[in-house]
Amino acid sequence: MWLVKKFFIRCLTKFVGFVMGRMNLSEPELLSGPGSLQKLPELIYSKGVRSVLLVSDKGITGIGLTDPLATALEKIGVGCTVFDDVQPNPTITNIESGVEVYRRSQCDGIIAFGGGSAIDCAKIINARIANPKKSVSQMEGGMKISGPLSPMFAVPTTAGTGSECSLGAMVSNPETHEKFGVASPLLVPPYAVLDAQLMIGLPPHITSSTGMDALTHAVESYIGTWATDYTNSHAEQAVAIILRDLEATYLDGTDIERRQNLARASHYAGLAFTRAMVGYVHAISHNLGGLYSVPHGLANAVILPYVLDFCREDCETKLAKLAVVGGIGSDSESNESLSEKFIEKVREMNRNMDIPTGIPELQASDIPNLAKRALAEAHPQYPVPRLMNQSQCEEVLRKLLVD
Ligand SMILES: NC(=O)c1ccc[n+]([C@@H]2O[C@H](COP(=O)([O-])OP(=O)(O)OC[C@H]3O[C@@H](n4cnc5c(N)ncnc54)[C@H](O)[C@@H]3O)[C@@H](O)[C@H]2O)c1
Ligand SMILES: [Fe+2]
Structure with missing residues (x-):
């Protein structure tokens, strides 16, 4: 019985691999090196974004890590609304709160600033904005999202998840105690910053x-x-x-x-x-x-x-x-x-x-x-x-x- 099951799993895995292998996956454009975050406001401005939602968590904003970026953005003429309610293993509720803040602040771009939790949460906020009729649960699995998504800039502060270049995001459902994945090539952030200065602490x-x-x-x-x-x-x-x-x-x-x-x-x-x-x-x-x-x-x-x-x-x-x-x-x-x-x-x-x-x-x-x-x-x-x-x-x- 197990032998037969194994055979079917292997065949299906091969098929999924064949489809995945044909997908055109992009890589984010990188700003890299200690201090490279300083170049982000200019990049954001050059992409025509004028009001950005900065998605993070309280552990990060609490130590002031996002402050210089928020100040520099305002200075260059990009409004910055900080949403820092992301929990570790981000939940559907976290995402919905972020969507609300994005709409209220009339944002046109997203910065994901933090570990995998903040980046994954930001990815799905972005997906929800572009797919307002689809709930987060309905996005579970692969290829359930339509584009285009708003420009997203990922700033990882852990080294870590690689979420700044991955096509997936993990979401927790506290009601069922299950964690599920959402995957789409559209979720690969187009821009990312690898700045070790943010990781010193x-x-x-x-x-x-x-x-x-x-x-x-x-x-x-x-x-x-x-x-x-x-x-x-x-x-x-x-x-x-x-x-x-x-x-x-x-x-x-x-x-x-x-x-x-x-x-x-x-x-x-x-x-x-x-x-x-x-x-x-x-x-x-x-x-x-x-x-x-x-x-x-x-x-x-x-x-x-x-x-x-x-x-x-x-x-x-x-x-x-x-x-x-x-x-x-x-x-x-x-x-x-x-x-x-x-x-x-x-x-x-x-x-x-x-x-x-x-x-x-x-x-x-x-x-x-x-x-x-x-x-x-x-x-x-x-x-x-x-x-x-x-x-x-x-x-x-x-x-x-x-x-
Ligand atoms: N999308 C993907 O490709 C992918 C891959 C792997 C994991 N994940 C997901 O990512 C999440 C885990 O992410 P994580 O491991 O980066 O942890 P995390 O984002 O949950 O952060 C962990 C803690 O570290 C703190 N922190 C982060 N950066 C800091 C810094 N520079 N200084 C001080 N404190 C800092 C945060 O405040 C938080 O309390 C999980 O939900 C996991 O499933 C996603
Ligand atoms: Fe992982």
Whole structure:
């Protein structure tokens, strides 16, 4: 039975991959480097935008991170309305509030300023403005949005999600405790700013978990069956930077060069996974986020080694290559040993950055349902190297239980 099911999942995944491969995905035009945010007001003005909605969260506006930009915009003649009610794992209500503020302030453009939560929320606010008759729930899945969308400028403040270059956005529904994705090439922000100066004050635990999210994007896109030369080379660069710079940045976040490298790595990983997709780590993590609000990056960091253990033999050569790219082994070693080294490296990074080995919120009684939802999310749109069935997914989840 499982053999037949596997065959059908593989065929469907191949078909989805074929369609995705034909999609024309753009890359955002970048302003990059420490201090590059200063060039944003002029860019916004040059695009004819005169009233912008700045979407962020209170953690970011509370430390004054958005103030210089808001002032510079006003100075150049672009009105700036700040909407900072975005919650981590943004909700449908957050989006609707933002839509209301956008309309009330008669905005004609959007700045997404923050981590993945602010950027995803801004993406769907923008989609709702252009598709006023469609509710957020009706946008779930792929290709449910029509354009054109208002000009959007993404300013990531974590390194991180890669949402500034991805075609997706994740939304939480607090009523059902489910998290769902909205995907469309129209959601790729046309402009993005990679400015490490904004990340200097990022607390160590957010630096580590968001960095491990970027690593997960790189690894899952690399070992998946939709990987291409383009996605592989971006994923390899991301892995090399993250393995070299993340732990040092966790210990001392003030090195601007390392911060800029990590912003670049997150962006590369974003370019890779938005084309080659993610895998079971994300499927499980999204569902833990929906049910218990576990931060996305933290959940990924915890789950990544267990999922890699599960599929190691089926992607041994690729994990071995990542070990070499990451500077933790040499070509002369066997693929078996290198792939094991890579997984051990992930565990070591987690240990060194105080990331736990389990999820304290996880309840044993929720595991069957969580596994069911994770597999429904993954099949057929995640091109994983080894397929998981219900009992195998439950087994992985049981490893995350904390006594
Ligand atoms: N669309 C995509 O492609 C994609 C990919 C991965 C994850 N996601 C989604 O992104 C969300 C997670 O995003 P995230 O991990 O970036 O976290 P986040 O946006 O939820 O931010 C986490 C916390 O960090 C704070 N913060 C952010 N930048 C800061 C800074 N520079 N200084 C100080 N504090 C700062 C915020 O105030 C917040 O409290 C999840 O909802 C996840 O599902 C989306
Ligand atoms: Fe992610």
